[in-house]
Amino acid sequence: MVYEVLLVAYLVVALLLIGFVLIQQGKGADMGASFGSGGSNTVFGSTGSGNFMTRTTGILAGLFFFISLTLGAMTANRESAEDEWNNLEVPAAVETPVEIPADQDVPVIEGAAESDVPAVESSDVPKAQDENIPD
Template sequence: MIYEVLLVAYLIVALLLIGFVLIQQGKGADMGASFGSGGSNTVFGSSGSGNFMTRTTAILAGLFFFISLTLGAMTANREKADDEWNNLEVPASVEVPVEMPADQDVPVISGEEQTDVPATSGEQSDVPSEDGNTPN
């Protein structure tokens, strides 16, 4: 239960961290404002967004690393379920072979007689003749 909660919190913190990093201005952005290319960060007050954004990013980064380490420790202590594909040398199940007579390659179904009657000349056959042509 706690693992799933931490996993959801990890996802939310990661998305918030990405968002805050993307909306921050670079260090060269202040130079453009000094030449009159726009207003300078009046949304977050006279000090600009530097303090608020920097602190929020640092807090989110700390949470991200803490949750990462916690999830890693929880995952390392879990026991893995046995998987059939781990050991491919041992067969998963042993099947009983079908008993076949030694002189035949095809198993014989008891109770039915086999007939080795070739197709008569009146029947159509899709099997090619000895010369490689299919009879019409």
């Protein structure tokens, strides 16, 4: 139960972190202001105390790493389901086929009388075409 809750929280924190990083304005964005507008104190942009966006990004990043480590520890201690391919030294159960005696290569239908089986007449059997094959 805790694992599933952490997975959902992990997903939400990751999406929020991505969103906050994409919304923020980069430090290099104010660089053009230093070459004529005068709105920046340095070449790489003005840096002051962290505003709401940078603090929120830091907190979300900390949560992301903490939840990542927690989920990793929980997954490492989990026992996985036993797979039949794990132990390949033990042979698989082999089914032995049912042996049919050699004299009974044609299946016999129980309850069928011999009169139900049509008789083969000699005129139905084709003659051999080659003279080397005996009749």
